Amino acid sequence: MALHLTQHRGGFETGLTEITHLDETVDDTGIGLAVLKLVPGQEFKETAATETAWLLMDGRVTAAAGGRTEDLERTSLFDESASCLHLPAGVETRFSAHGPVEFTRYTVANDKSFGCRFFFPGDVPNEHRGAGQVGGTCLRFVRTIFDGSNSEAEAQLVLGEVVTMPGRWSSYPPHHHPQPEIYHYRFTEPQGYGHAELGETVLKVRQYDTVKIIDGRDHAQCAAPGYGMYYSWVIRHLPGKPYTVPEFTEEHRWIMDDGAEFWRPAGREDEG
Numbered sequence: 001m002a003l004h005l006t007q008h009r010g011g012f013e014t015g016l017t018e019i020t021h022l023d024e025t026v027d028d029t030g031i032g033l034a035v036l037k038l039v040p041g042q043e044f045k046e047t048a049a050t051e052t053a054w055l056l057m058d059g060r061v062t063a064a065a066g067g068r069t070e071d072l073e074r075t076s077l078f079d080e081s082a083s084c085l086h087l088p089a090g091v092e093t094r095f096s097a098h099g100p101v102e103f104t105r106y107t108v109a110n111d112k113s114f115g116c117r118f119f120f121p122g123d124v125p126n127e128h129r130g131a132g133q134v135g136g137t138c139l140r141f142v143r144t145i146f147d148g149s150n151s152e153a154e155a156q157l158v159l160g161e162v163v164t165m166p167g168r169w170s171s172y173p174p175h176h177h178p179q180p181e182i183y184h185y186r187f188t189e190p191q192g193y194g195h196a197e198l199g200e201t202v203l204k205v206r207q208y209d210t211v212k213i214i215d216g217r218d219h220a221q222c223a224a225p226g227y228g229m230y231y232s233w234v235i236r237h238l239p240g241k242p243y244t245v246p247e248f249t250e251e252h253r254w255i256m257d258d259g260a261e262f263w264r265p266a267g268r269e270d271e272g
Helices: 250-256
Strands: 015-020 031-038 043-047 051-065 068-074 084-087 092-097 101-108 117-119 127-129 140-146 157-164 181-187 193-198 201-206 210-213 221-223 229-236
Touching (some): 015 210, 031 051, 031 092, 031 229, 068 117, 084 157, 092 101, 101 157, 101 229, 117 140, 181 193, 181 201, 193 210, 221 229
Antiparallel strands (some): 015 031, 031 101, 051 068, 051 084, 051 092, 127 140, 157 229, 181 210, 193 201, 193 221
């Protein structure tokens, strides 16, 4: 399926590996996704052809862009919040790797000018979303790095991360929105896996998989027991219709009600 990209399950080579592209002929999201891997001491330089976001996945790096130089570091996608660089077309970025480094890069066709910005873990709340709902089965960490509330009006990307607890659900209750989106997955163990819904289709997702979400399809997720599941999520605003909040599917909205009651086996009501 062109919506479920599995060709990188063996990992990524050093350098820039493009996963999705702008203006694809099939199942186009209008969002480019790539992975950049650097070895210790390696330098990387790129002038953005369009709006671009660099999300640090792992490693320690010195990043220079927009007249600023900053040191970024991350050792765990699951236990640490995000460091990111968001910049408009025409800005040069330079990375100097102090060890093995990995970024994901997100692009969208946008030549409008706006301010270059660094985001650090202290800027990105680690929101505990879904706490207390249906016995804690959809508790997850949501980290919205930038969206319409903290980026300039000229920006067309929204970027964030979700950490799904082992054996639990995220992006739940099922929700949808007209704006296209991409999920890129990582797991706490290389053999980890989860399930991703695209409407009525269920995909088995593994390490380094990518899923394209288009046509307003519902996209709830769950992680297999024993495995934490991380995914970055990136959304493209549509002309005249920027992304704000998703629409939850009506038949499952009830689980968000205060005190929502649900079935449990007799005598086991207190177990999570």
